[in-house]
Amino acid sequence: MSNKRTFPPDVLVLDSDSLLHVRLGRGKSGPRILHAKSYRLAEDTFPSAAVTPLLANEASLAEAIRRLRMETGKWDKVSILLPDSWFRINLVDLPSLPEREADAMDVVRWSLKRTLPIPPEQLRVAFTVLARSGQGAKVLVLSALDATLAAIERSFGAAGIDVVLIEPLGLNIWNAVAVREGQAEGDRLFFYLRDTEFTTAVFRGAQPLFIRSRNLSADRTIDQEIRLSASYLRDSLSADKFAGCFVAGERGPEVHATLAEEFNTPVRTIAIKDHAEDVPAGILGLDAELTACTGVFTG
Numbered sequence: 105m106s107n108k109r110t111f112p113p114d115v116l117v118l119d120s121d122s123l124l125h126v127r128l129g130r131g132k133s134g135p136r137i138l139h140a141k142s143y144r145l146a147e148d149t150f151p152s153a154a155v156t157p158l159l160a161n162e163a164s165l166a167e168a169i170r171r172l173r174m175e176t177g178k179w180d181k182v183s184i185l186l187p188d189s190w191f192r193i194n195l196v197d198l199p200s201l202p203e204r205e206a207d208a209m210d211v212v213r214w215s216l217k218r219t220l221p222i223p224p225e226q227l228r229v230a231f232t233v234l235a236r237s238g239q240g241a242k243v244l245v246l247s248a249l250d251a252t253l254a255a256i257e258r259s260f261g262a263a264g265i266d267v268v269l270i271e272p273l274g275l276n277i278w279n280a281v282a283v284r285e286g287q288a289e290g291d292r293l294f295f296y297l298r299d300t301e302f303t304t305a306v307f308r309g310a311q312p313l314f315i316r317s318r319n320l321s322a323d324r325t326i327d328q329e330i331r332l333s334a335s336y337l338r339d340s341l342s343a344d345k346f347a348g349c350f351v352a353g354e355r356g357p358e359v360h361a362t363l364a365e366e367f368n369t370p371v372r373t374i375a376i377k378d379h380a381e382d383v384p385a386g387i388l389g390l391d392a393e394l395t396a397c398t399g400v401f402t403g
Contacts, residue, residue: 111183111268111269111400111401112179112180112181112182112183112268113127113128113129113138114126114127114128114176114179114181114182114183115127115128115182115183115184115185115397115400116182116183116184116185117184117185117273117393117396117397118184118185118186118256119145119150119186119187120145120149120150120152120157120187121144121145121146121147121149121150122142122143122144122145123142123143123145123165123168123169123172124140124141124142124143124390124393125139125140125141125142125143125172125176126139126140126393126394126397127139127140127176128380128397128398128401131380131381131382132381133381134379134380134381134398135379135380135381135398135401136380136381136382137376137380137382137383137384137387137394137397138382138384139176139384140383140384140387140390140394141172141175143168143171143172144168145161145164145165145168146161146164148160148161148164149161149164149165150252153249153252154221154222155190155192155220155221155222155227155247155248155249156190156191156248156249156252156253157190157252158249158251158252158255159252159255159256159259162255162258162259165256165259166259166262166263169259169260169263169265170263173263178264179265180264180265180266181265181266181268182260182265182266182267182268183267183268183269183270183271183400184256184260184267184269184270184271185270185271185272185273185276185393185396185397185400186248186270186271186272186273187272187273187298187301188272188273188274188275188296188301188303188317189300189301189317189318189319190248190252190272191246191247191248191272191317192216192219192220192227192245192246192247192248193244193245193246193272193275193315193316193317194215194216194219194244194245194247195234195242195243195244195245195312195313195314195315196212196215196242196243196245197240197241197242198211198212198215198240198241198242198243199239199240200239200240200241201233201236201239201240201241201243208231209229209231212229212231212243212245213225213227213229215245216229216245216247220247222249224247226249226250226251227247227248227249227250228247228248228249228250228253228254229245229246229247230245230246230247231243231244231245231246232244234311234312244312244315246271246272246275248270253270256270257270269400271400272317273296273392273393273396274294274296274303274305274315274317274352274396275399276396276397276399276400277294277296277352277374277392277395277396277399278294278305278307278310278312278350278399279310279399279400279402280374280379280395280396280398280399280402281294281350281374281379281395281399282307282309282310282402283399283402284378284379287309288309288347288348289347290308290346290347290348291306291307291308291313291341291346291347292306292307292308292346292347292348292349292350293305293306293337293346293348293349293350293363293367293369294306294307294349294350294351294352295330295349295350295351295352295353295363296317296351296352296353296392297326297351297352297353297354297355297359298353299320300319300320301317301318301319301320302317302318302320302326302329302353303315303316303317304316304317304333304337306337306341306346313341314337314340314341316333326355326359327358327359327362330359330362330363330366331362331366334366334367345367345368345369346367346368346369347369348369348370348371348372349363349364349367349369349370349371349372350371350372350373350374351363351371351372351373351374352373352374352391352392352395353392354389354391354392360373373391374391374392374395375391375395376390376391376394376395376398379394379395379398379399380394380395380398
């Protein structure tokens, strides 16, 4: 969530209990993963909150950054990807949207008042206009607790590192997929599945038609959540077949079988080997995160 659009080779994937540092380089026809290593954070670093977890233990993050810098040398810019659930991701149809950016932001913030549990003034908001029709517009809105993002930026700034981008993981995974798929026709499903959350989206090309991220709970299994999502999408989009389904995250074949059954479409696993020319040996279980890092450079 930044207006700075220059991307350094270093990308960090930050989670509640870990920090993954990835360094990318240019290949002949795509990016190369030059380096990837995870660092643990204390369990109390990011306790949960209403929208975005708070950075409660800045010392834990500062120590991980210190160790990272000791091992990787001097560098001064970074892009940061956070879990989708740390953001509110909204597709909003606005009856009018001013051309002037400051006025447009006021309208977008006002539109969030009905959907968020906290005042929108506490959020950092970024939006992209997807389509205009007369005075109205359809916009993709990303919002996250500004206090958390500012604290993260402050921690990296103290180490001499400028944060040039903060965005959700899932959208950057799809950035990588959309570029690789090119001008593929039809609406495509995207699922990003984690132990504690999942993201469901429908894309037409790179443009989202539907996107929702939510935390998993003990009340419903991932299988039940998929079936509920299928029912909702069939009703809301009046669609019973999609051109394809892409799945990111480490899940077993039973999840793919449920997706294929519910959506009547081929299911493909998102793998980093399809998005990067070179990946260091020994990196396992990070296909989604590494693919998202390559997506930073294609969005």
